[in-house]
Amino acid sequence: MIKVSVLGATGYAGVELVRILTTHPEVKIEHLVSNSYAGKRFSDVYQNFTNILDIMLESLDVDTIAKDSDVVFTALPHGVAGQIVPQFIAKQVKVIDFSGDYRYKDKAVYEEWYGLEHASPHLLKDAVYGLCELNRNTIPNTDLIANPGCYTTCSILALAPAVAEKIIDFNSIIIDAKSGVTGAGRSSALDISFCECTENTKAYKVAEHRHTSEIEQELSIIANEQITLTFTPHLVPLKRGILATCYANLIDEGISAEQIMDIYKQYYKGERFIRIYPNGKLPETKFVAGSNYVDMGIKVDKRTKRLIVVCCIDNILKGAAGQAVQNMNIMFGIPEETGINNAAFYL
Amino acid sequence: MIKVSVLGATGYAGVELVRILTTHPEVKIEHLVSNSYAGKRFSDVYQNFTNILDIMLESLDVDTIAKDSDVVFTALPHGVAGQIVPQFIAKQVKVIDFSGDYRYKDKAVYEEWYGLEHASPHLLKDAVYGLCELNRNTIPNTDLIANPGCYTTCSILALAPAVAEKIIDFNSIIIDAKSGVTGAGRSSALDISFCECTENTKAYKVAEHRHTSEIEQELSIIANEQITLTFTPHLVPLKRGILATCYANLIDEGISAEQIMDIYKQYYKGERFIRIYPNGKLPETKFVAGSNYVDMGIKVDKRTKRLIVVCCIDNILKGAAGQAVQNMNIMFGIPEETGINNAAFYL
Amino acid sequence: MIKVSVLGATGYAGVELVRILTTHPEVKIEHLVSNSYAGKRFSDVYQNFTNILDIMLESLDVDTIAKDSDVVFTALPHGVAGQIVPQFIAKQVKVIDFSGDYRYKDKAVYEEWYGLEHASPHLLKDAVYGLCELNRNTIPNTDLIANPGCYTTCSILALAPAVAEKIIDFNSIIIDAKSGVTGAGRSSALDISFCECTENTKAYKVAEHRHTSEIEQELSIIANEQITLTFTPHLVPLKRGILATCYANLIDEGISAEQIMDIYKQYYKGERFIRIYPNGKLPETKFVAGSNYVDMGIKVDKRTKRLIVVCCIDNILKGAAGQAVQNMNIMFGIPEETGINNAAFYL
């Protein structure tokens, strides 16, 4: 059994992670840490876990947790993670970090987009960007996984094959993404209160969202040249799910949707969690919500010679907790789909 | 492995059942029958099952299904079930039926509330009412389980201990129930279209809903006298979940909430899926949605000497598909929680 | 023109009031007061008012406001209202107060249910409880209207005719009410955040909600005897609307729904905003949301000899801002429906 602990267990990514871990056949939960609720039972905060996981929430005690854990999941705010994670790495404990702190190759990019000094930049070179489908080979060789962002996972996977095969003009990429409200985390901010969100749709942080830099970094690595793109996040009134509509001009104006689907299928050959839809079908967030799947539909706008890829994930599963478990499975050499193998809720 | 087939696999109760069965460790799915979609793949109708369950949907062929199945789940309209079920029983195949057709001891009660003649009343005496917590002992001894209704499961379990212990006036029972829209089934009726349902709440079939008779039958058996009660269903704008607020006058005006909680805890001692909340806490539908749990909070209105029990279930799980699997587990002698052991989604 | 000012203009009741006042043909808005947003424009806080009402929000200056206003609407927290309102009354300015502070005849009842000392109990005897349909005659004769609560308005109007005509057992009254989330006000509390509320239903403050005492006071006045009842509030995932399902045992077991409808129609004869539904039809919140209407459906449960009245209002209109304007119209002798005459949104 893999002994795991979770820091930040009562946020939305945290509780989803715990939900998966309670049914994961190879996992034993050792410690759950919560600053806000230390001293309460997990099932006092999330009553749905009554009789299922009544474990006590703790304050952070690095020594104890490091001693008892094979791997620690850190679902902490950026900046905070950068201070805590090195303490576990120093004790040879594996860390899967949910924050943005270890996702960048270049600390200057991080510091520009996050507006703060990095607390532990020496770890950046060893950290592996845990987008499993792209970096599966290096994930087992590190102790520090930078678990990707939700918008990022969806956008990169939607565009990676087109970028790798250079079928699109890299200067023409536009990603228009729609996210559910869990993406804002468990928070009491007025703008995510029920009456402000329901029956509403908005764009936000247009041309300024941090995930832009993360998407650009990873696609640039694939392209082997610098890609700059437009990324627009939107908030739609649902809990879970991201749908990213990705646009780019096709280099070869004669290429068909079927040909592009073949490129995508080849690129993602053998990938358990990637589903390329047949021609004429498009994914919807309800086909992935509650699961670790990544669903894509491909369309060619023949009139404008544009590729349109519609891609859906569950933002707190494949976009956070599910991918974290997928990373753990790869790190520990167990079948990648263990514990995250279920179909979406649909209802 | 238990070989199972599902009739009516593409309705909402059907798809939830299939979702559970795909991850149930002791089950092999043999046939999925759908009148509407025969000839298509299950994953064509529910794209969330792509690569998970791509099995072909079939028309009904009783002989083949009976030959290949240890148990058949029939999620068919009432009236239709009454015609199909006997064909499987005649072939010694176990049946777990989701309709109202086999829930009544007295066919006259069925015919009055359902407004049609019963097609196979000879089976009523052998059918067991599959409310697992109440009839666990007789479930293994029958081939025909009448899986209870959703409102019914929630209401009966909320009141059974109070009725059994005769702490309430049986003439004073009022059940005010609020249901999510999946309770109406997968249907294209105008009144369950999105724009008619969202941002709306309504009562319907007030003092006329069929489940009234089912609740009365079962509580009367427990009371060992005839109980007549008021049951009011409401539709609230969510997908899953029923919350029943149950009212009754207390016989002993001095009894405390804590004493009643003790009665409830004693009555449901050892029950895996029943959770009695501590004093001052109340269940919410999100604490059970996606799970097989039944959550109850107990309150005494001291000013009016009334018992108020708030009870929540997921209407398509404990109220349909989850309880059906619980029944199957009991019938086949495997641990009752197998495959339905997970916590609610919460999010 | 009636010169009006609003204290607490940026809460949900406040903004709805302002929305009505901007289109009211007999009103001139003088001052809008907001503690939180003084110094900003109203349209900075509510961008939907851009170019419609760009007036500056102010801090409270009693002298200026009193001098400039014929009537002041106070949408302030209870306790605070009790301190501010007397200052306007002392200056002979009419006040329509949204808080609970002046709704009680007996300050002891207020202090018990609200848990604080009343700051200005001397005003209680002059304040009129502004439930327009019941107190229309005394409203013009006071300077201080205690605008009723939302649950209260819905519950009292649903039961008043049955109580007045003594057709029900006063010891048997149960009110099961379902409210939209605007009822919680504009707040950033975690439990009304989108992800905690959507797809959820819960009961809260069972047998303890303050509005119980207000309902009891007013129904007791009508009955001319003390009525004690059970009131259970629920939160359902919509913005606007209350649906109250009211139960009581019928004294005359032979009385029909039609006869009771006649009693209700007679009682509310000539009332512009009361709609008694024809037999077999029931109100839904979408039939009143966005309007000042009060819709009622009447049902007799013949099997249990119970009256069931289903009543719907918009909680922030007839339950707050709409009724406040109705009160103002009566106070100033203009047609009662002025400015609040529109049909519900439905969509």
Add this chain to the structure above:
Amino acid sequence: MIKVSVLGATGYAGVELVRILTTHPEVKIEHLVSNSYAGKRFSDVYQNFTNILDIMLESLDVDTIAKDSDVVFTALPHGVAGQIVPQFIAKQVKVIDFSGDYRYKDKAVYEEWYGLEHASPHLLKDAVYGLCELNRNTIPNTDLIANPGCYTTCSILALAPAVAEKIIDFNSIIIDAKSGVTGAGRSSALDISFCECTENTKAYKVAEHRHTSEIEQELSIIANEQITLTFTPHLVPLKRGILATCYANLIDEGISAEQIMDIYKQYYKGERFIRIYPNGKLPETKFVAGSNYVDMGIKVDKRTKRLIVVCCIDNILKGAAGQAVQNMNIMFGIPEETGINNAAFYL
């Protein structure tokens, strides 16, 4: 008073139109026609109109309606409108048509995108495309207004100034639009049932939606050259509202958002219903839902030299019924905002 009749009064655009007309001070409603509900009262179908508009719904009688009406609103399916409208035009009755049938200059474009033969192409040359802000001068001179589509109104108004001033590359236009479910009309289709829509987001008719041709036609007229663009509609789980995120490459890479705002403000100078947001603010659908306003926020993505315009309307008001009334007001020479002057609901 303007005597008006409505054909298709019980669809969602129809009922919104009727709602406005009941409070419009210059209008008298003569006839409401409904195929589905002829013989019932309007308030039987929409109970929110009880006591407000209890007029009887009628079958279509062209002679009577033409005789009694100054203007007829036709909210009929495309194809049907093309057969009915000419009958009123022949009788010199003004028509404001909600369908696509008279929106095209070239019947070939209509027939290609709508897949049917036009029943009355001779009327196309006299019909005026009723996008009020662009065609205000010609609206009074016609008897036939082609009321624009919802996606179309939002998209064209968002881009018109940029196209007119030629600040963008016309080959680079992408419109990513998100619509509420009322856009699908009042229908019982399974895919707009509550449980299929809520908690879901999807793209549909990607690169194939009819409104593409309408947007292209109007922007091409403004540009005085042929524009071809990408338009992607999405369905988000709310009732009302469209948010269109419009992308285009800037010709002058040095132009600032403020300069573009000035161009927009100049272009829409004096327009009552257009609101250009200040720098850094963006519209949300709740700022326009329930109103006739068109709200726009302008952003320059400096890193990619792209213009991003976010534009919101209420799809059944400015996108249908509200704009129809605006057209009527212009046709009859009364102030353009009469009856449609209110702020958005917000809540």
